[in-house]
Amino acid sequence: MKNIPAGKYRPYPKIDLPNRKWPNNTITKAPKWCSVDLRDGNQALINPMNMDKKLELFSLLLKIGFKEIEVGFPSASKIEFDFLRRLVNDKLIPDDVTIQVLVQAREHLIAKTFEALKGVKKATIHLYNSTSTAQRKMVFKKSKEEIIALALEGVDLVKKYEKKHDGEIFLEYSPESFTGTELEFAAKISNAVTARWGISDKRKVIINLPATVEMSTPNVYADQVEWMSEHLDNRENVIISTHTHNDRGTSVAATELALLAGADRVEGTLLSNGERTGNVDIITLALNMTTQGVESNLDFSNVNEVIDVVERCTEIKTHVRHPYVGELVYTAFSGSHQDAINKGLAHRKASKEVFWEVPYLPIDPEDVGRSYESIIRINSQSGKGGVAYILEKNFGYQLPKAMHPEIGKLVQNVSDKKGQELSSEEILKIFEDNYFHVKEHISLTDFTVSSVKGISKCTLTYIYNGKEITVEGEGNGPVDACKDALMKNYKNDFIINSYYEHSYGNQSSAKAIAYIEIQTKDTLSCFGVGADNDIATASVKALFCALNRTFH
CATH class of the missing domain: 3.30.160.270 (Alpha-isopropylmalate synthase LeuA, regulatory domain)
Incomplete structure (x- = not known):
């Protein structure tokens, strides 16, 4: 690019992990899922959610099947404090769901947090402070020892208020900006936190390794996670969590590779809402697992409802090409694609095969609440097979294959003149005009x-x-x-x-x-x-x- 001086950017350093194991691993089970839509997602909105929208989204998250939900930063915002109290007072938190709250290592904030949590049976206190070299140098101007002391002060305060809380308290610690932190220091501060908490098989700790800013290719993040997994004390009692952002557009890949590298838990949002380019999209992750035969433990059998609720609550439209849920992702305009889909569906119907194998469709649209009717749509790029499919599926006309080129050309001529996509009703009219309303000699x-x-x-x-x-x-x-x-x-x-x-x-x-x-x-x-x-x-x-x- 022009006018960029040499040395302004530099490659991310490699991780010294010569015997990395993750490339040979396979995802065989779902991670623990934690939705951060109501906190990380909400703080990234132009118009943050009001109480009604928060309640609607919370209800959707429960319906989908989330067992861990970060509901906000109750010590920093009145509406988030009031929202948590509403959940408690109206008894909206199921017994098997753990509520998560974010807080910094300051006593008045932690005290306020526990006030908001009164009556919650199971809660995770998400404690964080930034550990990256850039933030230590430019923002906090603190040494590594001072950063560790700050984290331990937070742990001590959580332990202090935990004694007065009538319910289970779990600890999550995030070395924020983990991807910009030296691995040795990230492991040192994490081990200090788990030791101070008193980690054991009955007192597990979540160590969250956030790609607060995505700074490298996904394989490097996987190396970092595997390295941390090998250097965390009491690893069997540590739950390694990921929290990836999408600055490089590879948050899904980074999270999947992190799971191969030993991560146990995933934090993310629906439809990738979040700061800058967004958090990792849990819908994409979960349905990726579905296509590989892995039970995700989340229910996305009605993605239209999910889209409606999320769009209404966030005031953000879903891109038409968003994986699995976009308006056009089960739609083919290309003639060759249409023909292949049509033949694949016909073969599946005839063979009664259980295994899903249809060209260009990695998942059965019916499994996510979509219908076959929208798979093939017609414009000037469409082919003969697509037109025949529309006429058969929507209107019952089973055109012989030899007739497909003829009707395809008739429809394409109209689409070329209009310069736009044709509806199924317009296609039917072209068919009827040319075969049922013919000028007669x-x-x-x-x-x-x-x-x-x-x-x-x-x-x-x-x-x-x-x-x-x-x-x-x-x-x-x-x-x-x-x-x-x-x-x-x-x-x-x-x-x-x-x-x-x-x-x-x-x-x-x-x-x-x-x-x-x-x-x-x-x-x-x-x-x-x-x-x-x-x-x-x-x-x-x-x-x-x-x-x-x-x-x-």
């Missing part, structure tokens, strides 16, 4: 057919060149008999290439739909479509449609 008036010893005999009445003509013919079927009768007076020569039929509508009022493909000396292929209660009449109507479309 020859019109069917009446048709009767009988069969004698395998030979079909017909009486055909039609109008041609302004004259009504009645004529008889015979052949090896109704269509062949009709053609025999027609050619006694009709001057345009043609041959019939193919014929298809299917029923249309419910059983009590089903119609027959027929498709006939003809060929002339000038046209290799042209289709006609006919519909009638009688299949023989539908077939003849299809033939007349093809003739009118070919010799118009």
Whole structure:
């Protein structure tokens, strides 16, 4: 880039971890999930949530299945204090849910926090202070020893007020800006905190390793987590938690690699709301696990409801391409994609295979509350298969494959002229205009057919060149008999290439739909479509449609 002086940026240093194990690991179970939507997410909003929105979002988080929810910073904000008291007083916290609150290592803040927690059966006190080299040097101007003393002071204060609290208290410690902290110092301060707390199998501690600012590639963060896992005292009683932000756009990958590296717990938000580029998106993480056959323990079977609530509470619209939940993520415009999806769905239906395997669809849309109807949408980039899919799925017309290019071209011409996506109703209109409302140079008036010893005999009445003509013919079927009768007076020569039929509508009022493909000396292929209660009449109507479309 222009005008950037040499040395202004430098590569993130490598981690000395020659025998790293995480690249060979696999995620086989869900982590402990902690939603920070009501705290980290809320503080990043242009218009922070009011009480009603907080309650609505809290209810959604419970419905999804979160067992750990960070509800705010009650010592720093009246509305967050009042919100926690509302949860307690209205008995809105289930017995199996742990409420988490954030606080700094100051006695008056910790005292206020415990006041807000009165009556909470299970609570995590999330204690933090920044440990990064940049913040120590530029913001706090404190030595490493002073930073450790600050953290230990916070632990002592939590222990002091814990004695007066009627309920379980868990400790979480975050060396904030962990990714900008020397690993040796991060381990030293974390071990000091767990020792001061009195860590044991009955008194586990959450050590949260936040990528407060995403500063490196995801593999480096995984190295950091694995290194910490190997250097934390009483590791079996430490719950390593991640809290990644998306400054480099790789928070999901960083979190997944961290889980491979030994992390036990994930903090994040729904739809990636958070400071700057956002926190890691728990929906994406959870559904990534689902696609790998791993039970996430979170319920996203109705993503439309999740989107509605989150958008209403945060006043932030979801990008149409957001993984799994965006408006267009189950939609294909490309012709080749549409064709592959259509064939994949048809194969799945025919094979009755349990394993989900459909091209371009990593997850079954129905599993997240979406429908197949929106998978294929039509614009100027769309192909023949997509149009046929829309007509069959939405309207019941099972077009023969040989007809797909013809209808695809008709729809694409309209889309090109409009310069925009076409709705399914617009596609249906194009189909009906071209096959049911054709300008006629020859019109069917009446048709009767009988069969004698395998030979079909017909009486055909039609109008041609302004004259009504009645004529008889015979052949090896109704269509062949009709053609025999027609050619006694009709001057345009043609041959019939193919014929298809299917029923249309419910059983009590089903119609027959027929498709006939003809060929002339000038046209290799042209289709006609006919519909009638009688299949023989539908077939003849299809033939007349093809003739009118070919010799118009």
